[in-house]
Amino acid sequence: MSGHEHRDDYGAKLGMWLFLFTELLLFGGLFLLYAVYLKRYPHEFASGGKQLNWVLGSINTVILLTSSLAAAMAVTSIQRGEARRTVALLGGTILCAGGFMVIKYVEWSAKFGHGIYPGSEHLKAGPPGESVFFSLYFLSTGIHGLHVVIGAILLGWIALKVRGGELNAGNNILLENGALYWHLVDLIWIFIFPLYYLIL
């Protein structure tokens, strides 16, 4: 489409929402497995859930919610034309993402230290339901963590564009879509957290 500057912010947002559906369905497959296996192994799931650190999980939930707040504020501030504040807020979001991943690392390495990881001898020796629980736990939080990293890189790239002036009060759909993606990452955690840490 050279020669024609065609911009359709509404269309761009529609496309983003469609893409977010696909992400929800991706995790939907894991939630489906969770539902089926929870019904099959209620006791093993309960004892597995008790082994997770709900304090660290709660801190991570707060961190992610804060990061989403910062992302939402970044959208408002760019609409007001405050580029520097936008970059700072996006920096805050990325910082939170980093904090989230550090805590995730602490949690995972504690589990690894106890011999709990997919395919480990410890899990193979234990009851089958426990192995299923932890495999699902590592896959769900792992794939979610991957999304956190991708989202943080995406927002970092967008922050550079804001700083360079490419995105501004009149042209900020990319930031809005980036923030939408970040909210999705947050939203998925809002489901993972209670399912694995709280209700069991």
Place this chain on the structure above:
Amino acid sequence: MSDMQPTAPSFWNDTGKTGLTSWIFSTDHKRIGLLYFYTTISFFLVGVVLGLLLRIELMAPGRTIMGAQTYNALFTVHGVVMIFLFIIPGIPGAFGNMVMPIQVGARDVSFPRLNLLSWWLYIIGAVIILVSLFSGGGAPDTGWTFYVPFSSRTGTNVSLAVFGVFIVGFSSILTGVNFVTTIHRLRAEGMTWSRIPLFTWSLYATAWVQILATPILAITLVLVMAERVLGTGLFDPTRGGDPVMYQHLFWIYSHPAVYIMILPAMGIVSDIIPVFSRKPIFGYKMIAFSSLAIAAAGSLVWGHHMFTSGMSDTAVVVFSFLTFIVAIPSAIKVFNWISTLYKGSISLEAPMLFALSFILLFSIGGLSGLILGAAATDVHVHDTHFVVGHFHYVMFGGTGFAIFAAMHYWLPKFYGRRYKEKPAIVAWALMFTGFNILYFTMQVLGMKGMPRRYYDYLPEFGPLNLVATIGSWILAAGLILMLVNLFRGLFRGEPFDGNPWGGATLEWSVATPPPTENFEGEPVVTHGPYDFSGVKK
């Protein structure tokens, strides 16, 4: 070709560059469509060769030309290539990209760069799949369904092949996102929802299935990789997992995927039949609606692949019932096509012959599908050659023939040259004959109890297998004749200009070949897609 348009240059020579990079990095929907066309048709030919080899092997009992392991690998690769690299991207990627934006009166799709990325992801995935065949433990031997527990244990290169399919899935999702957005946002003035050509309507329904079903395949394939690489054991019964859960997840995608393959084919037929009958389509709204109905109902029937896998009787009955529901919108389409033909001024040119054979072959495939959808009869023919015959009738006789129809109908528009009519009709006759000899025989073999995917068989199945193999040669001869005639025509044939078929959809109102931005100025649509009054042939 450029002398045909005194004003805007055609998309073939708009930039003055014709090298490879002007194609593989182009964001023009017509160029991307042609890229898709050439790549998908190449993989189709790979799949055809593999299929012919399989038929030669099955020509006689015992070893004919290959060993059992090679046979397992070949039917797996045949399925993977045909399904993931040809049929699924075939119509939306190739003809959807070429035709749909023009049909709605747009200059391009909503996200042209995403469109290019989608093709690149397809190519990257395809290359990974190809690499998987010749590296590691050799070509996968699981069948295209990658069923666990075998797929998590076999020493062949399943992980890499599955990763390739995963990447191709992204490509499919991006095409879906692009098409839904385009059809919502870029319709020209006057292109109301009830004036959208039925091909575009079918792409719209397809795009929704691509968006909503493909992610389930993605996560399923990730789980297979995790099973093999990390040893998660989620589908391993010795570790508390359940292989049947794999089948559920796989078919939650792969049954709707069947509608990704067939819906746009129905759209092609819905566009061609009124043009060659010189009559407005009968029941436009019902055909458009039935596409959405098939997409919706088709997403709820995956369990009919699993009647013998160990589901509860309740689940079997529910899935069987839902499967029968899909027959209703499918039949609506067939009856409406027939009603369109009634008292029409029918001209039996090549696109029309392929479209008409679609109706017949799809109907045979669809009706045999009901035998499989009914739990009581399915148990007897499950995993026999009856199933193989059934889905080839739907996928090849249906989608394949629709693609051939589209090739004869639309490609001359984009090349500005046409094929010779007589060889095209001879090729059609050969293919139609060979097709039925090949696949109807398979259905009979299945009824007699010959299982699918078996390397060897009882001597009593010998004669019919020989007949089927001979059918495959007739089919291949027709295919070669068709392709030679078509491509020779497109590059060196008679000029094709204006609107020789007399189509009323927008793509027939633009120059031949279309200029880069399709329309000169903004088109305003004032009539329906099948309103032939005032169309000059």
